[in-house]
Amino acid sequence: MKHIPQIKIPATYMRGGTSKGVFFRLEDLPEAARVPGVARDRLLQRVIGSPDPYAKQTDGMGGATSSTSKCVILSPSSRPDHDVDYLYGQVAIEEDFVDWSGNCGNLSTAAGAFAIHAGYVDPARADANGICTVRIWQANIGKTILAHVPVADGAVVEAGDFELDGVTFPAAEIVLEFLDPSDEGEGEGGGALFPTGNLIDVLDVPGVGALPATLITAGIPTVFVNAQDIGFAGTELQPAVNGDKALLARLEDIRVAGALAMGLIRTAEEAATRQHTPKIAWVAPPQDYLSSAGKPIAAGDIDVNVRAMSMGKLHHAMMGTASVAIATAAAIPGTLVNQAAGGGAREVVRFGHPSGTLRVGAQARQVDGQWTVTRAVMSRSARILMEGWVRVPQGSF
Structure with missing residues (x-):
């Protein structure tokens, strides 16, 4: 049998809040997956291990729950006054699709930290000891998120005493601000906080x-x-x-x-x-x-x-x-x-x-x-769990 090597893709596996996901820099993806479409979806599905009729995602990085079947793509922002564009894909576990219709608030925390890790933030800001505010453009829904990430000596501070129910170990606190967080909407009430115009x-x-x-x-x-x-x-x-x-x-x-x-x-x-x-x-x-x-x-x-x-x-x-x-x-x-x-x-x-x-x-x-609604604020934490490369079989996307 002819040997067909796997493809290696630089990636980082991160926890953000009570979720986990595989993070990519856009420029590290294979060329066909750098744009939206079937190739990108197939790649992310293969990375995560979906679709899986056993619902275990054993042959991938997914954890067989909605909180752990996620991928993120970051790139330098195409928007003025923003550091990064953050695109989130919710990978279905058993079904054959990737849902791009919304954001993941938990992984927004990790997106801010990853932006610094990936070198997308001006080193002068990251080198300052204290808090580095990362301005994120959430590309799925077209909204701005501010991630206030603790830094020291040019690196993200991950250890700390902030405790978050649903996460076993304490870590450093990252404060998230969601600016104008109402979804743009797609129906007759598009852009409205209450699409039907009613509170109930x-x-x-x-x-x-x-x-x-x-x-x-x-x-x-x-x-x-x-x-x-x-x-x-x-x-x-x-x-x-x-x-x-x-x-x-x-x-x-x-x-x-x-x-x-x-x-x-x-x-x-x-x-x-x-x-x-x-x-x-x-x-x-x-x-x-x-x-x-x-x-x-x-x-x-x-x-x-x-x-x-x-x-x-x-x-x-x-x-x-x-x-x-x-x-x-x-x-x-x-x-x-x-x-x-x-x-x-x-x-x-x-x-x-x-x-x-x-x-x-x-x-x-x-x-x-x-x-x-003008803004919403919450605290989360994030941590790199593993970094290096993910491998997918050649021809799988």
Whole structure:
């Protein structure tokens, strides 16, 4: 048999927040994969190990969860006053597609750190001891993110005492600012924080009936529903949800109904290849529960309980972009999230999720009767796990 060598591609494997992904510099990719298209998708799928009918991604870098089936491509920014362009691909595990429809808030943290590691930031700024602010253009959704990355002696500081529920070990804190984080939208309400113009809509969901929902585009398009309206308490952990196929199908029906109402898809069938957006999340007033690590979470320590789905499964913690949506909706009186959090105006919300709690801030205001969000702020951490090359079989893309 003729020997066909594998192709080596420079890559870095990073954790960002509660996610992991394979990071590439655009110029390091094979020429055919430097532009959007089939070659790029096939390459990233082969790197991650998808599509995999066994749902294990054993023959790739993926970790068989939505949080670990991710790729990032960075390049010098094509936008003025930005350091890098950051493109994110959510690689489906079992299905044959890469979803480019939204951002990953957790990996936005790592994008800021990687920009410095990769030499995309002026060395004079990175050499300063303290904080280096990396200005990121999020190319999937066309938004600006500021990553305030700790640096010392020209390198990213990764060790620290910042603790993040859902991440085992402490690390250095990176503060993220999402500027004007409302999604541009694709339907009739394109550009609107609430695509339908309503703080609460009533969705007609097959098999469920009339279901109140808040449809919002901050951070990432998200469909919020009340936990009790779908038979939940709001304190669910992954085992109670992810093994129940009938329940997962019902949650997908709700997500599809929300996507149609938001104008993100034209037919229900389109949702099959758009799993990354919108998200579906359910909210409930504060109550005690045990996190997935057995840590007691007291109702008095949180404002609201939230659980969110990612790529068809309950997320083990909370997506960064969904956290922006939660903070924004909590800040606006009249939304389901705000009501579950006790009502009233607020700029900070602390919510409970399966792995613990998270504090996120958002600034929202009304202009000519329309709600807008100017920024959202949260803290995460990031760390390089491995760097060198990934290998893919020749002819696989």
